[in-house]
Amino acid sequence: MSDALPSPNVEGLPAPLRPLACNNLDCTLASGGKCARASEFQSPEEECTDLQRQSVGSVALSPKEPPANTAAVVSPPSVKEARTRWGGGKLNSAAAEELMRRSPARVFAILGPAEVGKTCLLTSFFLELAQGQHHDLPYRFAGSRSLLGLQKLCERAAAWGGLPEKEIVGHTTLNESDDASVFFHLHLRPKAQGDNRILDILLSDVPGEWVTDLAAYDSPENRHRLAWLSRVNVVMALVDAPAVAQQGGQRADLQFSRVIERAFEIARKSETRPAVVVVFTKIDKLGDQLPSDAEALQQPETWPIFEKKARRVLAALSRGREQGLNIRCFAVSAFPTTIEGGHPVNVMAPFVWAMSQADARASWERPTPPIPENARGFLAVRRWSRP
Ligand SMILES: Nc1nc2c(ncn2[C@@H]2O[C@H](COP(=O)(O)OP(=O)(O)O)[C@@H](O)[C@H]2O)c(=O)[nH]1
Numbered sequence: 123m124s125d126a127l128p129s130p131n132v133e134g135l136p137a138p139l140r141p142l143a144c145n146n147l148d149c150t151l152a153s154g155g156k157c158a159r160a161s162e163f164q165s166p167e168e169e170c171t172d173l174q175r176q177s178v179g180s181v182a183l184s185p186k187e188p189p190a191n192t193a194a195v196v197s198p199p200s201v202k203e204a205r206t207r208w209g210g211g212k213l214n215s216a217a218a219e220e221l222m223r224r225s226p227a228r229v230f231a232i233l234g235p236a237e238v239g240k241t242c243l244l245t246s247f248f249l250e251l252a253q254g255q256h257h258d259l260p261y262r263f264a265g266s267r268s269l270l271g272l273q274k275l276c277e278r279a280a281a282w283g284g285l286p287e288k289e290i291v292g293h294t295t296l297n298e299s300d301d302a303s304v305f306f307h308l309h310l311r312p313k314a315q316g317d318n319r320i321l322d323i324l325l326s327d328v329p330g331e332w333v334t335d336l337a338a339y340d341s342p343e344n345r346h347r348l349a350w351l352s353r354v355n356v357v358m359a360l361v362d363a364p365a366v367a368q369q370g371g372q373r374a375d376l377q378f379s380r381v382i383e384r385a386f387e388i389a390r391k392s393e394t395r396p397a398v399v400v401v402f403t404k405i406d407k408l409g410d411q412l413p414s415d416a417e418a419l420q421q422p423e424t425w426p427i428f429e430k431k432a433r434r435v436l437a438a439l440s441r442g443r444e445q446g447l448n449i450r451c452f453a454v455s456a457f458p459t460t461i462e463g464g465h466p467v468n469v470m471a472p473f474v475w476a477m478s479q480a481d482a483r484a485s486w487e488r489p490t491p492p493i494p495e496n497a498r499g500f501l502a503v504r505r506w507s508r509p
């Protein structure tokens with residue numbers, strides 16, 4: 123899916139209403155971020171001469187003659203993302219990297235071949251979050267730089283009539299000219315009192331064909347376009363549970379075990395020690411073949427339907443566990459039926475656990491230096507005449 127926004131039509135707007143832009147490459151104020159020279163100004167929008175309103179056509183700026191606030195602007199080079207302050211389409215890798223440089227963004231790699239349900243999972247997760255159905259997630263939705271992209275997904279999902287042969291959100295594709303716009307962005311605010319942080323979350327939504335390539339061989343092209351995989355905080359590998367469990371599911375078993383192995387390899391090689399989540403999707407299709415016990419549902423090793431059908435997937439999982447990776451499994455259904463017809467199943471759970479790992483903060487014990495025997499207390503030292 124390509125989410126490039128059309129160029130804003132600034133011609134008809136009076137100068138004060140034109141979108142802001144800045145010719146300081148480190149400044150992100152125009153796209154909802156921070157002024158690079160914030161410490162110099164009380165109100166950067168009024169005082170900073172680098173920040174201007176866009177005009178029709180670009181005019182080069184001379185550094186010796188600071189232009190007036192309403193003059194023309196040089197737009198930032200390759201960072202293609204929201205051109206509006208309230209959010210835009212997906213972020214490309216340049217915009218995502220810029221965000222990672224200035225914020226400890228939590229990056230989620232959502233991996234799985236085409237049709238496994240990556241985009242549906244993200245859409246369902248966003249719908250729950252935006253409606254305030256946080257369940258156990260200790261964060262609230264606090265905005266997004268890719269709100270229009272997420273809104274498009276929701277609109278498409280809302281228009282789905284429930285027929286299994288019809289796509290719910292549309293196939294994720296990228297055309298050649300699209301500069302890898304593969305990240306949805308969220309701002310999450312912790313619910314904990316006194317924690318005033320706003321966390322940047324980047325959720326990848328790559329075409330499944332890239333993941334199939336990645337799982338089969340590590341081509342230089344893939345390594346280049348997925349270079350950000352080395353810095354992710356969470357690797358989420360998706361497995362189409364009914365595809366594996368169905369008659370002749372051995373091919374699917376092999377295909378998904380390869381994706382899991384690759385996800386584990388990414389986690390092993392990464393210095394960020396990402397948490398690994400294995401998500402079994404579309405469980406609504408398995409109906410009463412699944413265990414009814416909530417705990418057993420998160421342990422695919424115990425599912426009778428997987429015993430024979432998912433040998434490779436289960437073997438890959440047990441290898442990952444033996445290697446000491448931080449792995450959890452979840453069974454979910456993003457769209458068991460239409461949006462009006464029912465609720466998603468367990469969609470929040472993988473994100474709750476993943477965030478608990480990605481936002482885990484080491485607790486430091488208070489230093490308690492040993493008090494030497496016969497030590498004199500502070501007051502005794504002060505009252506030196508009376509020891
Ligand atoms: N029954 C059911 N089908 C689903 C579910 N999630 C996805 N699907 C189906 O899988 C298709 C592909 O999903 P999508 O998210 O586009 O896959 P992606 O290629 O991995 O992004 C959808 O069009 C649906 O037909 C689910 O929770 N339940």
Ligand SMILES: [Mg+2]
Nearest residue numbers: 240241293294
């Ligand atoms: Mg997709």
